Amino acid sequence: MEPVSIENKQNRFMQELVSPGDRLLMEAIREFVNREIMPIRREMEASTRGDFGLVEEVQQKLVDLGMQGSFLPPEYGGWNLTSALTTSLVAEEFGRGEPSCFAAIGSGTWALRPAVIAGNKAVLDEFAPRFKGDEPYIACFAMTEPSGGCNIENLDMKGKGIQTRAELDGDEWVINGAKVWPTNSGISDLYLVVCNTDPELGDDGIAMIYVPVPTPGFTFGRFEDKVGFRCSREGDFSFDNVRVPKEWRAAGPGEDAVLLHDNLIFARLFSAGWSIGIAQGAFDEVLAFTSERSVAGKPIRQHTVASGILADIAIGIQVGRDAYVNAAYMFDHPETYGPRTSKQMLSRSSLAKVFCADTAVMVTNKAMELMGSYGYAADYNVEKYWRDNKIIQIWEGGGQLGRLDVARGCYDYDQFHENELYERMQEM
Ligand SMILES: Cc1cc2nc3c(=O)[nH]c(=O)nc-3n(C[C@H](O)[C@H](O)[C@H](O)COP(=O)(O)OP(=O)(O)OC[C@H]3O[C@@H](n4cnc5c(N)ncnc54)[C@H](O)[C@@H]3O)c2cc1C
Known part of the structure; x- marks a missing residue:
């Protein structure tokens, strides 16, 4: 029986939200991930117990692909790739393959974005050319x-x-x-x-x-x-x-705080994309496995109890993808949806990040169950997706601060009222 994934390039998200250029970029990244990362991802991870040679080889290939410094404005040789939607879609592609090797490049965008948005000529004149060399320049x-x-x-x-x-x-x-x-x-x-x-x-x-x-x-x-x-x-x-x-x-003064908050909202969006890529990778594995392996006389996925779990996985992935694509599109269009650092935008990006990270935890956990002991075995990658995703749930405020930030967009939530706790905080 052929493994079938509902993930279809045409219906993954509303085509109107994603520009033709972004779709071409995603195809190029997907092809790169399939060719250069998927075949060696386990070996690459294992090698980090010793040295990072294999990881660095992949990073060099990303530099050769032109990804390094892609966030720079054209006058500094970049592609102006500071869009939250583009970055999140790219993160999804890497999440499906090997999430952590994207970090070296992704963190460069995250670190330089404030200078690019502020148009800080001193910083860009000094450091931008270094991102355009032939070797990795890491931020x-x-x-x-x-x-x-x-x-x-x-x-x-x-x-x-x-x-x-x-x-x-x-x-x-x-x-x-x-x-x-x-x-x-x-x-x-x-x-x-x-x-x-x-x-x-x-x-x-x-x-x-x-x-x-x-x-x-x-x-x-x-x-x-x-x-x-x-x-x-x-x-x-x-x-x-x-x-x-x-x-x-x-x-x-003041502007750096706005840039910090802007960066944190941006990061929650691309973390959401990362998690959905991880969840999609685990879904692909479990769909293939449960079509091949039979229990009680038929493939696992043809049992009602399994199909319900697979449906929950599909629901989580698609709803999560819709949430991050929509929120990232809104972030990229402040002329329509208001300031990028508004409480509403913080709330939308946090909602996407919390939901997508929790979904990927659920998906990897359930995929592992459906695969029995093979889900727990390194050969099938699900245990790696499970380990890799957990930190996305924890970082950038974790699920707790993330939820407080969702609430901020819904009503006048204020963590500190004029009480004893507030007084203590003032003295900190
Ligand atoms: C692989 C990896 C990569 C990372 N990359 C970066 C990076 O690039 N840059 C960087 O600066 N950091 C990075 N971090 C750090 C990460 O972002 C922080 O560890 C994370 O934000 C949580 O901070 P903390 O560990 O100090 O936990 P704490 O801040 O101590 O929080 C502990 C717990 O309290 C909860 N909590 C927090 N605030 C509240 C609240 N107001 N009310 C109720 N509960 C609350 C949290 O959700 C959490 O459960 C990385 C961490 C890892 C593991």
Whole structure:
């Protein structure tokens, strides 16, 4: 019996929302993933216990494909690929293949986006050409700190969760503090560091500053050992009186806070796409397996109990895809749907991210069940999809802050009321 997937290129999403250029790009990425990543993904993941040679070979091929620096404006040699929809669709394609090897490229977009949106000529003149070389030039968006990630993302905290300090000394920023977990830690050439100039200033104190490697006082700790997402590297690093030119701040007081929130909303959208790609990959595996293997005299998927589970999987994937495609389209069209950093937009992107990540957890879990012990075996990839997706559910505020942010778009939700907790927060 032929394995049949309901995933059809023509009916995956409303064609009107996705430009012909984006569809061509997705086809090219899909073809690249099928050819260069799918055949070696398990070997590539296993090799990260030793070195990252195979991962780096794939990254080099992505550079050769022209993906590096694709987010830059045309005058800097890029394709202006800062659209949330395009990035999310690309993330879905990588999610289906090997989610974590996309991180090296994806984080570059995430880190440079604020400078591109702000039109920061000093940063772009200095660093953009390096993204257009023939070799990987890797960037990192460094926000999470030892004291927590969600407190930095939480709008109500107004920057109070950021303990990395930046002080202006003449024409230079002096940075002190520490970061943990950013993707591409320790292997990046350029870091966008989320800092605070003065916690009393609220959002005006939030400063995002570019720091290249090497810079005196900027030192790295160790790489983390993780359950999944093994083809990307995360670790910790610290800043001890690190000095960079003052022009390397993304924009300025108030503007950096908006750019930070814009980046976080953008990231939730492409995380949603990533998760749907993972869920689709697991669905393809379980559809094929349950068509081949029989129990009680017929293929597993011809049993009513299994078809109900497969239908739930299909429902989750398609509803999730519709949610992220629609939300990303809205984000890309502020002229129609309002400011990209509005509470409504935060709510829509968080809704998509929470739903898609939870769906992929459900899908990989159920696919594994339907495949019996083979679902648990490395050869069938579902266990890898399961491990890789879990972090998408956890990062960018996790399901908890994500849900608070969904509520913000529905009513005047405010986490901190004028009570004892609020007083304590003011003293932090
Ligand atoms: C593979 C990987 C890649 C990563 N990449 C990056 C990166 O590129 N850049 C970067 O800066 N960071 C990155 N991170 C870090 C990640 O984004 C954070 O770890 C994550 O946002 C959660 O922060 P935390 O671990 O400090 O948890 P905490 O902030 O301590 O949260 C702990 C728990 O509390 C819940 N919670 C949080 N706030 C509230 C609230 N207000 N009310 C109720 N519950 C709440 C959370 O949902 C969570 O369940 C990465 C992490 C991993 C593992």
